[in-house]
Structure formats: C-alpha cells, structure tokens
Amino acid sequence: VxxxxxxxxxxxxxxxxxxxxxxxxxxxxxxxxxxxxxxxxxxxxxxxxxxxxxxxxxxxxxxxxxxxxxxxxxxxxxxxxxxxxxxxxxxxxxxxxxxxxxxxxxxxxxxxxxxxxxxxxxxxxxxxxxxxxxxxxxxxxxxxxxxxxxxxxxFREPFFDIDDHGKKVQYKLTSDKKTYVRNSVPRKIMPVDEIKELIKNRPGSGILSIGRVPRDSLDSIRMLSAELDWPVFADITSGLRLGNKCPNRITYYDQLLHEELDTVNWETEAIWHIGFPPTSKRWLTCWVQKPAPQMVWIADHSERHDQSNHFRWKIETDIDEFCHYAVNVLKLEKKKYKRKSKKEDWLYASKIVENLMDEHINSNVEKKQIDEFCLVRRLTEIIPEDFAFFIGNSLPVRAVDMFGSGKGADVATALNRGASGIDGLIASACGYSAGLKQPVTLLIGDLSAIHDLNSFKMIAESEMPVLLVIINNHGGGIFSFLPISRQKEMFEMFYGTPHNLDFRAISEMFELEYHRPESINSFEEAFLMSTQKNKSAVFEIITKRDQNPKQLDEFKKKLMKCDFRPK
Missing domain, CATH: 3.40.50.970 (Thiamin diphosphate (ThDP)-binding fold, Pyr/PP domains)
Structure with a gap:
C-alpha cells in the first residue's frame, strides 16, 4: 500500500x-x-x-x-x-x-x-x-x-498470535505512509550523439514502424511521426493503429504487403522500429526477405526481440525522451534542407484499400450470415471514445490488424500478445477495465471464451461495463488458414475442434444481458444501445469458420485488381 x-x-x-x-x-x-x-x-x-x-x-x-x-x-x-x-x-x-x-x-x-x-x-x-x-x-x-x-x-499454525486467554492478538497498523527503503529510480542516459548521428544520416525514404510502447510515449511518437514525415506502420498493439490521431499512418500496410502485390516490392532505404515486435506476419517477413539498408530498433530495455536478425543498430533509451529529442533535432535540421519521402505513395495506396473495404462492408451489412472481417471493421468504427478495447488472440487480433478501421474513436487498446495465449482473456479485460477505470469492449473467439468461462462472474461483478463480443465459429477458426486444413481426414478432429456450444445459458447464469444479432446492422444497433445502458453485456456472433478463407480470398481478388500508383 x-x-x-x-x-x-x-x-x-x-x-x-x-x-x-x-x-x-x-x-x-x-x-x-x-x-x-x-x-x-x-x-x-x-x-x-x-x-x-x-x-x-x-x-x-x-x-x-x-x-x-x-x-x-x-x-x-x-x-x-x-x-x-x-x-x-x-x-x-x-x-x-x-x-x-x-x-x-x-x-x-x-x-x-x-x-x-x-x-x-x-x-x-x-x-x-x-x-x-x-x-x-x-x-x-x-x-x-x-x-x-x-x-x-x-506459515505454521496457528496463523494468529494468541494471548494467554486464547484470544487473537490485535496489531495496530503503522501510521507511517512512506516506504521503509527509499530507492532512487534508475534513469537511462540518453545517447544524444547516436540520435544526432541517426537523424543526420537518415535516408529520404524510410518507414517508421511502431510496436507496443508505453502509453505515456504516444503523444511524443505522434510528434515524431509528423516531424520525420515518413510513412508510419503502426501495429495494433501500439495504441496508434485505430482512430485518426497518428500522422502519416499507413492504416492498411498489412494488406499492401501481400506477396502478390507490387507494393510489397516498393523500396525503402531505412526501417526504424520503436517498441515491441509487430503482430503482422507480412511485415515480419519483409524484415527477413527484404531488409532495408538501414535497420534501427529503438527500445527502452536491453532484451533481444529481433527475430529477423537484420537490425544492426539498437538504441536503448527512454522512448518518450528519444522522440522529444529527435523532434528537436529534426526541427533544427529542417531549417537547412528538406528531404523527400515516399509517404504520399503509401498514403494513396492505403486510401485505395480503405475504399475497397468500405465497399466490401457495405455489401455485407444486411446479409444474414455475418462476415467476421466485416464485423471487426464495423466494431472498430463504433466503439465509443470513453471505452477501451481489449483484443483476443488467434483470429481476432489478426482480423483487427488487417481490417480494423482508422475512422473510429482513438481508444486505449490492449492485448496479451507476449506469449499470445487464448486463456484468461476475459479476466485480463476485466482487470484492465478496473485499472483504467473505464468501460471495455472485449473481442474474443469461442474457444477463448470456453477457456475462461468462470470469468463471466468477473464481468457480472465489474464496476465498469464490459461488453463481451464473442465470435463463435464453433471451433478453431485460425487453423482454417493453414495448409493442414487441406488434410480433411484429420483436420476437423485435431484442429477444427468442432463443438455445438453457445453462450446464452452461461450469460443467463450470471444475469448478463445477452444478444445474438444476425446481421451487422442488428449488431451495431444492439451494441450502441448497450453502451448507453452503463451495464455489461454479451454479444454472440455466429459465423462459419470454413467461410473465413473464402471471404479473405474474395477480398484479395478485388485487391489484386487495384492500381496503387498515384495518377
């Protein structure tokens, strides 16, 4: 205490x-x-x-x-x-x-x-x-x-000290409010000479990549994004992927890195990555297969996080301080000359993807079979700004990273992305809500919900509303994207793990409001109504997991027909 x-x-x-x-x-x-x-x-x-x-x-x-x-x-x-x-x-x-x-x-x-x-x-x-x-x-x-x-x-029994009369000895709490040992807080020495060298020798066409970073560094990262004037690849864990407050963000960079698109071959002379590793497998693949001449990792710790083994320069420093100092150096340098980046090309291409997604979503909003990716996009557009967003692992995080809208509210975002387990996600979101003292929207799959059924009690007892959105595709939907899915004789039992469960009964058991919308429009209506009630609720979305690869393939075909070069 x-x-x-x-x-x-x-x-x-x-x-x-x-x-x-x-x-x-x-x-x-x-x-x-x-x-x-x-x-x-x-x-x-x-x-x-x-x-x-x-x-x-x-x-x-x-x-x-x-x-x-x-x-x-x-x-x-x-x-x-x-x-x-x-x-x-x-x-x-x-x-x-x-x-x-x-x-x-x-x-x-x-x-x-x-x-x-x-x-x-x-x-x-x-x-x-x-x-x-x-x-x-x-x-x-x-x-x-x-x-x-x-x-x-x-501890030995008895657990309480007992006096000669057999009564528990009462101890008074100390009135001292200070810690017994006063530990000074270690501070990292900012490598100012390295930062000056980094800014001075930066090329014109670079990419600023953002992973998970401390929340108190987001404003300074936005300042750096604006001043550096490079395209920004903001990971879903960064807190900058959703909303519209990140300058120069290439919202749909993951889609533009598809191996069959020309955009994946656009050359860049530098990649500066800040924070923890990214979620996007395509972006990680680019690091391995197409590393830039200059690869720099900025982190506030000394751990080894470069799985590509191509980052030849690592700067360990406080991220907020790094960004502020780099911005000041950039402002002084701009008075001398201005470098040209390829930001506009990436922004133009990302806008094409956004328009294509909007068309795709609008064609699916009334369908009785809900498209999981369309659902994710609409959800990220309608979460209120006073809500936080906790995202589950497996398919939900990948869907949000690929299809999450950049036109919604700028909300605090969290994931258990370290070891990427699907257990404990409901409990984690309830704790996150209590820590922030904010309502939370939680997006998870059905197997994640089954893993953490006892935490429905935490939702029911949460002081702040927790809106649980469960994508129920009756099994392990993520495995449908893997090559093993073609092995029909073994796939269903060992990977698809089919079940016929739903979450109505357990919602009723804990007296939680339950919704089972059948279209994206009906989901939006029920969700927005719940945000106004100031109470927790469960939304179960029934989908077909074998349709997910088909839906992505359909979108991919539309993507292949696009011309991403500015006219």
Missing amino acids: RHDTECFCISPGSRSTPLTSAVAANPKANAVICYDERAAAYYALGHARATGLPAVLICTSGTAAANYLPAVIEASVEQIPLLLMTADRPPELQDTGANQAVNQTHLFGTHVRWYFDPGCPGSEFSAEALLTTIDHAIFKTHFPLSGPVHLNFP
Missing part, C-alpha cells in the same frame, strides 16, 4: 490467512476475491497493464500457486509488474507427504525477476527485515526490467 499498489487479488485458502487478514485489516487495500487462481492472475495482469503498478496476488499452498504460471509467463514476456505472495507449508512438512505441500521453491523458474523465501515468521526475522524485503520486491517488479516477482511465505 505504501508503494501505491491498489489491487490485491486474493483466492480463498487457509494457509494464506496471515496474508489475507493483513489485506482485510487495511482500509487502503482494494481486495478482489477470485475463486480461481488462474483467473486471478490474469485479472492482476490486466490491472497492472492498465496502471503500470504491480498488482498483488495472494493464494494458499499447493497447486493454487501453480495456476498463476500462464499469466506469470505473459507478464514476464510483456514486462508487466506483478507481485506474487504465495503461502507455503513450513519446512518440517516438506517432503513428508503432508497435505497440500509441494515444492514451491523457484516454482516459476526464469519467468520471475526475483524469488525470495524469508522462512517462517519468528522473532529472528525482524519487522525491518520484512519491510526491506517488501520494498526490494516492489522495486524488482520495475527495475532493471519490469516483470513478476515471487515471494514465498511458509
């Missing part, structure tokens, strides 16, 4: 009683009770993603802690701060066959930034030692690389 941590996700259990009771006794601690530890961990992940502050997880011993692992992996890869506080059996019960006693030492392996077990509480472990441990644990969730930290606490 002294570190402004505001989210404590607690799963019920006896052995963790000392930890749980400490949260219960502190009026400043915001407790979220989660029956399932896996969902609790994903909720904490979403909350921490929204706030940038470590959410705290508390659970009992045994398999309870093991259920945190998927979210811990995601937090580690995505560099999201989490603090795991797991209760454990005391050492005399370890390796004895005692109930609920498993080896929790380094349970999460290399996926945590720090692990520590202080031993059972006792007079030899002072309050000062405990305070320095907590302060160090919080510090390690941020530095030198943000991520999860694991503190393992073995």
